Amino acid sequence: MAELFVPKIIGELGDVAVKQFGAKVNLVMGVEEEVANISSKLATIEKVLHDAERRRLKDRSVGIWLEKLEDITYEMDDVLDEWNFKIHGAKNKGTNQNARMQPTLWNKVRSFIPSLCSCLKQVPVRSNVAQKIKKINEQLELTLEEADQFKFITSGVIPDSHDFQRIMTTSSIDESEVYGRAADMEKVLDQILSKSSSQGRDGVQVISVVGAGGSGKTTLAQLLFNNDEVQNHFELRNWICVSDPFDQKRVAKAILENAGKSSHDAELDPLIRRIKETFSGKRFLLVLDDVWTEDDSKWKPFQYALKDGAPRSVILVTTRSHRVATVVGSTDTHGLGMISHSDCWLIMQKIAFARKSGDLCKKVERIGQKIAEKCKGLPLAAKTMGSLLRFKDTVQQWQNVLDSEIWQLEEAAMDLFPHLYLSYNELSPELKRCFSYYAVFPKDHEISVEELIRLWIAQGYVRPRRRGERLELVGREYFNNLAMRSFFQEIQNVEYYYEFREYEQCKMHDIVHDFAQFLTKNECHALGGIGRNSSSERPRHLTILEGTEEMFSSRVVDFGRLRSYLTFSEIGRVVPQNLFCRLKCVRTLTFSDCELAEIPAEIGRLIHLRHLDLSVNPFVTLPEAVCDLYYLETLDITLCRELSCLPERIEGLVHLRHLFNHGTSELRQIPQGLEKLTSLCTLTRFITRSNFDDLSILKDLNQLEILRVVIEGEVDFGNAELEKKINMREMDLCFRLGAHFIETPSCIETMEPPP
Missing domain, CATH: 3.80.10.10 (Ribonuclease Inhibitor)
Structure with a gap:
């Protein structure tokens, strides 16, 4: 929150001072130095906010420091509102009084009394806003002093590391542990074998599997990679876990090494040339798992290197973002949906019932099936809940899990939420705040996209990039950004009969809502x-x-x-x-x-x-x-x-x-x-x-x-x-x-x- 509001307040502090001067009113006197000090302190704090937010979830003391700072920014936001409001009121009052003035002695005498009363009434207004500004300045001073103990890293020099490390994937899989993906498997397999591809048998296909974190994209890719028909179809198969950041040289070396070629070159250009030589004329399957980068300039060298593969060659990309699917030039995109409640239960019970007595399994089966419904078709959630229930040995313990929200189950949250946090951490401060605001709605709540954007605007989360930009258009970009990263689901047009018009409507997956x-x-x-x-x-x-x-x-x-x-x-x-x-x-x-x-x-x-x-x-x-x-x-x-x-x-x-x-x-x-x-x-x-x-x-x-x-x-x-x-x-x-x-x-x- 502070990461969003601090720069906003810095800009508005200057604007309101200019507005007061332009309106020729002086409601808040003698605070120029205080305002300058607040701006300076906020500018200093702004430089460490990215590091502070990065450490927030793992360091409770940093979280408490940020909460104090957020309280101050909320208060400053309110004070700026009040100051602007008083300037507007004073300006209007002055305009109205000038319009009503008549050049008669009686009118001058008569107007003197209310004018005097008005001046007396404004003294506490000036004092009130000024006192609040002074108090905020003092609070910021303490906040800055407290920040020293955390030794925050200034933005711009933060090392390229992540609070939650991405798991490096391999092509290996135990097929007996996979449930509910037969239809997806059949459809994408047809595309890979060119039976139903939009490209037919010509050129190199790029097939993208897009889905939310934990939906099973990697699992589906592993099933396809190890399929007997696929193994017989391709001369060369190559599995690369790309992850983030997209290190071009690391990815290029991995492609060569997996193809049985040495990769001692230090520069990207010779690596790309060797990839071109290795894959040219061969029918290949290259799986790029967990692609995050939306920078097409990083992808173009690989497009060049792989374009001469034999007809019916395939690049299979897994990603959470539809934007990535567009950047890599997908010829086919497969949206990975959720699995059924019964499949969630199959995943859960295989893990949860390991080494448990048959008697207990019978007693908790109905409770377990209801817990599986709470997973809302997300395979990762089913695995996480199964792992949690493995250590629950009484009916009451299972019932306690059923009665709790997933986000309140610390053991489950620590396994499940890091996968979602990876997607969340890629967002700008504005998008983070817009996403997390959805927590105010009940689960399964459907809302008009336009209304959601208006609510974001009301809270001050939508920031124009240039003066005069329409906030609703900026908010729509925010929504599209979040939707493309699978933070929203069931986006559809519904007709509102009373107005004879359609609305775009959306909702959020329960597990993603738990995370919010x-x-x-x-x-x-x-x-x-x-x-x-x-x-x-x-x-x-x-x-x-x-x-x-x-x-x-x-x-x-x-x-x-x-x-x-x-x-x-x-x-x-x-x-x-x-x-x-x-x-x-x-x-x-x-x-x-x-x-x-x-x-x-x-x-x-x-x-x-x-x-x-x-x-x-x-x-x-x-x-x-x-x-x-x-x-x-x-x-x-x-x-x-x-x-x-x-x-x-x-x-x-x-x-x-x-x-x-x-x-x-x-x-x-x-x-x-x-x-x-x-x-x-x-x-x-x-x-x-x-x-x-x-x-x-x-x-x-x-x-x-x-x-x-x-x-x-x-x-x-x-x-x-x-x-x-x-x-x-x-x-x-x-x-x-x-x-x-x-x-x-x-x-x-x-x-x-x-x-």
């Missing part, structure tokens, strides 16, 4: 649900799976620290009293389908809020205080069927990007202030009536990407200037006369559509 929970066990807390109450004492993200008033009244959670508050399922509908007064730092708040008949005005105090989901609730009005949520980016009031109007001061939501208001059948009019929300990208229900100039509200909303308009009667489309909406990708026009939809009216001819 393991990484965030000190940040995420869940209330309700068997085995889901995390051990975090000071969480930042709270998930409500089910709740009672008593649960919330207990001192399990410090609501003032929360940055996410999410409710799931109908039994999680309880909304604790005075909640809106207790959530001081929250960025994401979801109250979907919580039977809220009223939204309290205190919601306007949540100045840090970015994402507000109030969908499927029976409230009739939204308080005007909602418009005080300066940073709000997403407002979801979908299917709030009783809602009669939007707040009149809606122009106060200057950062609003997404307004989901479809299914608000009682909402009959859009406030004029909506026209000032020029950052708006999504508007799912806009109502316009004949004889009214409603469409002109859309005139300057040129960032719109998704728009749904309900049109009652004849209108002039020219007022909306739709042709300027160059980002529009979905637009739905519904023409209605009274309660009935009508044929397309003549006014459609006045519309010049978006490009």
Whole structure:
């Protein structure tokens, strides 16, 4: 977390100081030196963060140091929010006061009293922010002093080593220990023998087997390599464990040595020439197991060296990344799925029942089958659980394993998670944080990819590389990156009947979800649900799976620290009293389908809020205080069927990007202030009536990407200037006369559509 937020805060510290000067307000006086000191200290800390994160899981004291640093960065992030908010408020106040000023003596005298009161009120504001900055500076000083004991290595000179060593694979395998891969074996074997290859019998094929860590890619490659038909088919067979880093000279030497050739050359070029000579004209099978590099420049010399192999030669690549499969020029790609629960049980019981009495085996069989289901088709998980259960000699011990989350079983976690950590460790700080945030969702939770990206943005995890870059596009790149590395599964389009549009939806494999929970066990807390109450004492993200008033009244959670508050399922509908007064730092708040008949005005105090989901609730009005949520980016009031109007001061939501208001059948009019929300990208229900100039509200909303308009009667489309909406990708026009939809009216001819 600190690795992501420290550079973000360094940049924003400078920005807010410049903004204060540009706005000609001085809300935070006398802190220039403090701000400079904080920036300097953070810059020093930034240089050692990569090494600190690398050592986090293995050195608990380093983990504690990072947690303290993360607390400071969270607090600094909040202070910057407050500072920006006050600058915006002071600037607006000054503008409004100037507009209202009249050149009369009475007005001057009358305005003096509130102005004086305003100045007096701002003294504690200045003092409050300044005091927080001073406190943070002192905390950072202590953090820097503590860092000395760890002797962190500065970034740029970290040796090329890994906390979890990759296991070097060989071509050997005991086929009797493999279950559930017959169909995969048959399909890839056909491709290798050119029976069903897209390349037919010409040229060198590149077949990639892609799958998550622990799914059995190496096992499948070993089965193929040792298959009798394969052995008879190829003149030369060669197995190389590539792993990471992709050392070109090491790989080249290994290829030559496995082909029975000496490799004493020190430079890459003569090694590549010798590979070309060795493989030219021969039908070969070269297995490159566990390929990670996405740098095609490292792969090209090998492509050159191997291209002259005899027809029907095959390079078989195993990898976790679809991007790698593209880089190596795959002619066929086989996605390796999960095995069945019954196959998981076969793997488990072979290991777990070794040297156990038949009587115990019978007693624990049903429990074991349920544990196998928890492996969710991942062979590595089945092997790991089998190894764990081998040393459990009572029914109760087996039951304890069944009742626990895998991430809470230390013995299993130490065997299983290193395989996942290898993939995780390859990610950038932004991608690491986006991945681990999925721990806030229940297992098997399906979510819209677009919504997931908006939640990442709300937490500040999505960082543009250049000013003005659309955050949603950057977030989509993040998601694609994670999906290509098999961190998400079941990515598919589903139709949402109410909007008549499709959403891309995804979920996470249970074991990968366990790993995300393991990484965030000190940040995420869940209330309700068997085995889901995390051990975090000071969480930042709270998930409500089910709740009672008593649960919330207990001192399990410090609501003032929360940055996410999410409710799931109908039994999680309880909304604790005075909640809106207790959530001081929250960025994401979801109250979907919580039977809220009223939204309290205190919601306007949540100045840090970015994402507000109030969908499927029976409230009739939204308080005007909602418009005080300066940073709000997403407002979801979908299917709030009783809602009669939007707040009149809606122009106060200057950062609003997404307004989901479809299914608000009682909402009959859009406030004029909506026209000032020029950052708006999504508007799912806009109502316009004949004889009214409603469409002109859309005139300057040129960032719109998704728009749904309900049109009652004849209108002039020219007022909306739709042709300027160059980002529009979905637009739905519904023409209605009274309660009935009508044929397309003549006014459609006045519309010049978006490009």
